[in-house]
Amino acid sequence: MLRSEISRTSAHDDRTDDAQAGELDPADRRAGVTGPHPRTPGAVLQLITPDGARRPDADLDPWVADVDDERLAALYEDMVVVRRLDIEAVALQRQGQLGLWPPLLGQEAAQIGSGRALRRDDFVFSSYRESAVAYTRGVTMTDLMRVWRGTAQAGWDPRSIGMATPSIVIGAQTLHATGYAMGCVMDGVDSAAIAYFGDGATSQGDVNEALVFAASFAAPVIFFCQNNQWAISEPVGLQAMRPLADRAPGFGIPSLRVDGNDVLAVMAATRQALDRARRGAGPTFIEAVTYRRGPHTTSDDPSRYVDPAVQQAWEAKDPILRVERLLERSGHLTEERATAVRSRADALAAEMRRGCTGLDAPPPLSVFDHVYTSPTTWLVRQRSQYAAYLAMFEGGGR
């Protein structure tokens, strides 16, 4: 066999610090040490355990010192809402209202924790699965639907939202984020750019070139990799032999490996990275270790490649449940509040459905709009010829 499918999985273990410390062999240790955190190689930073226990962490705690139970509850609400929206979107797709939907089930903490760490003047360059990040940026429910319903190639105005239109070409956006961040430095502002991408994306030339440029120009950019273990049907072990967070230090970029199902740890890591960016200390790479619990998109059939046991193990690490447990324990999640959260989620889901079904096909001739900033003679001609063609039918057909 050309390569061993089995041996390669170990490098992508998601176990946290203590659990993994003693298990790596010395060679792994050497190669695996990452940037500013002289931790156990490959270990995953965590603040809230799956059981809902708050774990102290000297490095991360200061970055979320302001997140009291009230604020944690707000993050909880965010996560409940985006999960509800995601479920609604899947339903809309099944009902033929959307052409496609890439579910985020399981990745709520990674997206909410990072999205809520950003400032308004920061700028997001995402892939297609970051609808929860879009939610944190204030994208409307209707706008969220446009691309997937097929009425537009982009859902919102990037400049007013502070988030670029999703990049479907894997990895391309990491370079955009780097260039944007270079621009922030030139402008003398302390805004940062954040690039979201998947584990599969790390194999693309563009992502590695982005690391090169970001390091070379000390660009204030966060490389936020959601390692959800899958690139469609391909396990992360096929893409990389080492934990993804180990890649960046060799480029001169410090990295963090964080429990992507822990909203607090994600927020702490992102804030720390943003702080470096704002201080002029350059880029940071964050690997958020999480799991894609749904299909790749609504067109996918994961039963062909997913092991149900692995799936179940990840369900036990649910990002929402652990915060629920923590808040319940501290008495900050009353039945009343839980109900309020649920109804807000339902209301937004209903708003999304209304927005979606209300989106009509654009007018035929708009196919010619916005190719250039000003219409060219040639396109004006093509458009007018097509208008003449359409007019034939209006008059009763050919």
Place this chain on the structure above:
Amino acid sequence: MLRSEISRTSAHDDRTDDAQAGELDPADRRAGVTGPHPRTPGAVLQLITPDGARRPDADLDPWVADVDDERLAALYEDMVVVRRLDIEAVALQRQGQLGLWPPLLGQEAAQIGSGRALRRDDFVFSSYRESAVAYTRGVTMTDLMRVWRGTAQAGWDPRSIGMATPSIVIGAQTLHATGYAMGCVMDGVDSAAIAYFGDGATSQGDVNEALVFAASFAAPVIFFCQNNQWAISEPVGLQAMRPLADRAPGFGIPSLRVDGNDVLAVMAATRQALDRARRGAGPTFIEAVTYRRGPHTTSDDPSRYVDPAVQQAWEAKDPILRVERLLERSGHLTEERATAVRSRADALAAEMRRGCTGLDAPPPLSVFDHVYTSPTTWLVRQRSQYAAYLAMFEGGGR
């Protein structure tokens, strides 16, 4: 200023083990540790000092145990020859006999040490500057000239030489080497592929994708990076913030950083890497730290960007001189022998000149040959029309 030109040079220091040990800061240490050699981070492995002293090295010595003074003298001869050929080629270009030439002055040890480590059944994928490697593969003096005289796009038959035609597109060949190496595994042979590329090339997406694929398929490929400090006018510090050898471990590929002006250390490192490849242990990355003492090509004007002091410092580390000193000391370089070496070099240079000036332009209609393995109707027609066109002139012109 967007980035500090000054601070970034330190990561690319070429000092050897002892010299550098105490100077790196802890963060650098952490990120800089490379593969199988738990050495001082960033340190450069060396067996022969610039003064011609043989330095013991427990790791490397076993790999060159067979290289006695006789064999070392042969390597010396190789280096003298390829330098002489290089000088001749520059002269041929200045005299209008070649269109272009990329000098290798200063990089003789890196190319001879690695080239002579290879077996006949290994396969080389190089860039354009590796004429000394081509020499070790047995490329004839005439064939070496074809591309640069402009009579052909490739100088030799890759399959019979065991060396692909040089890749001018930076980095592309690293993927070819990786694919070739995957093929070796499939064929169940223990041959290896070696990819030569420069420091500048490490920024290309293709090179990083090659690391990804090589690691994923455990391909028996050596990534041999000649860090000659320059990519045309750009210093290596612009391409990478860390020593180039630090890049590979994050991809799961062990790396070695070796004095590229030390033919013995280069040979030892390459043999070690080849051994890993043959044993099925996968790829290795070698950074050979050297210096491009000539212009990028004969079209270049390095006076615009090279600091003469730096240039001089590197001349003191000459790859040939140190072996000369060592051999003289051990009495293995007699005046007689030195003369023999020089005349062999001169003879080959003369052969090269003859070969070069004897290369004529190919026949006009050969422009249509070899586009496909069998001629297409369309090209046959284009060719015959052009033949008819040329015939007009034969008859006395239009």
Place this chain on the structure above:
Amino acid sequence: MSERTLAAALNAGLRRALEHDPKVVLMGEDIGRLGGVFRVTDGLQRDFGTERVMDTPLAESAILGTAVGLAYRGYRPVVEIQFDGFIYPAFDQIVAQVAKLHYRTQGAVTMPITVRVPYGGGIGAVEHHSESPEAYFAHTAGLRVVTCSNPQDAHTMLRQAIACDDPVIFFEPKRRYWVKGEVDETLDASTFPMDRARVVVPGDDVTLVAYGPLVTTARDAALAAQDDGISIEVVDLRSLAPLDLETVESSVRRTGRLVVTHEASQHAGLGAEIAASITERCFHHLEAAPARVTGFDVPYPPAKLEEHFLPDLDRILDAVDRVLGRRNSLTGWKA
């Protein structure tokens, strides 16, 4: 002889190639356990193993670049690019390496690489999933570019492409993957070479040249035109580089009229080449300027607008009317 979908015919073609030649290897994203997003490689990894049917990391340039290395080593890689819009990261390896290596080495090195690309629109997809990039490759000397329109051709041409010692960009009309047709796997691949065009509907008044997904549309148009008493000859081009201009030429010499249709944008597309070449060859036989029915010169639009981008039966018939001098959409139109 059995009835198969176009996708299944391709699958069978790959299977035959894998059986026939141990040097054939398949590479791509998700082609293994998943069987490809369109299931064209379904079951092949199971039956031929992970060494001959390789899921690769997610990097198109590397897929092509390692295929080059495998070809150097004597293999015949068959590469899948998941969608048309994702071939561009591999563009450099394709145009600067794959296309040129045989020429560069004066024939010493062959590049028998087949690049399978599901292409074209009409499936209501999101961006980058509906493109027709064939002109980029057809313009690149050293590549063969072919496309199929029915299950039999899909099967036979794919086997021919894999057996070919030149690199072949093999465009698969994704919206026709589920079209069914008879497939004879025993058909001798050499009887009808993949670089030959085929007259699929004979006719006398107008030559209609189509390829890939639009061949079906062109046939439908020919059928519909019959009711109007117009006899359309439909030519399925099959090969886009080299072009079988002889077949088109001999048709146009009879009909005197040419319509070319493709989904790709018009500007510097294949339609221009066919129109220009045929004009060069049959100038004095032409009764009207060749007409092109193509995608507009805009990026591929969102799904809900694609019907206003893609050529369809009515737009083709309108162009047929135009070359026949009949009333058409441009009658009375002023620039």
Place this chain on the structure above:
Amino acid sequence: MSERTLAAALNAGLRRALEHDPKVVLMGEDIGRLGGVFRVTDGLQRDFGTERVMDTPLAESAILGTAVGLAYRGYRPVVEIQFDGFIYPAFDQIVAQVAKLHYRTQGAVTMPITVRVPYGGGIGAVEHHSESPEAYFAHTAGLRVVTCSNPQDAHTMLRQAIACDDPVIFFEPKRRYWVKGEVDETLDASTFPMDRARVVVPGDDVTLVAYGPLVTTARDAALAAQDDGISIEVVDLRSLAPLDLETVESSVRRTGRLVVTHEASQHAGLGAEIAASITERCFHHLEAAPARVTGFDVPYPPAKLEEHFLPDLDRILDAVDRVLGRRNSLTGWKA
């Protein structure tokens, strides 16, 4: 008004743009201290600093990709690709991002990026240094593609390209870098837009369309033809996307004959588009089929063969003879 080489005219254009608009930044390999391998950016880093004239790491996709990010942030990046043959690694960013972002965002985001590309052959270079890849970009909706043929246009068009809110692929005819000509830097850039073709030699018998490096050759051909009593009208196309077909059309309506020349290969090249479009527009004015004089459909050959690849004066005149029905190389030729 001063005499300058084409390269110096470009340099002055860049300087003016940097002075005029603080959002203009230059990026590329070796454009800083070295001033670019052709010295087109000579002295600019010294005068405008490393933040506005940036040497980048060696990665073309990243150069374009970061330029996109800078454009998002309001900058106007002017990117240098060192040679034609090295633009392909950036192909994905150019065709899938740069070209489409304005369309994708319905006008919300502009991509005022200029990509400077020294292109074309005739300089005796090694492989990948002599290519003419303009058709790839002209076929890509959303891009403007232009090229210049003389120092004045080089200067003015480059400034227009940088000022344009659309992405512009700016092809520089590298073998004409050292051609000298008068340059008026004060010429109002708006008087003659960069997307307009220009009649550079008026004539009555044949319309000869050229662009970039071959405009000089075309002028020489027109001069030489005069001796034979043939009056050639030379049109310098300048813009390859969009095409100024109106200018060509009005010329061909008078001359009835069209010859198009370019260095790029013929198959699906720009010549096909011009021939096809003009045939559509002037079918009844054409006395002969438009003729194309182009590079052959082979990869760019080694330097010692390039004279047998590149169109030159004699090949152009041979095609002129062909469209005039005079004795020419194909007289008596049989396929």
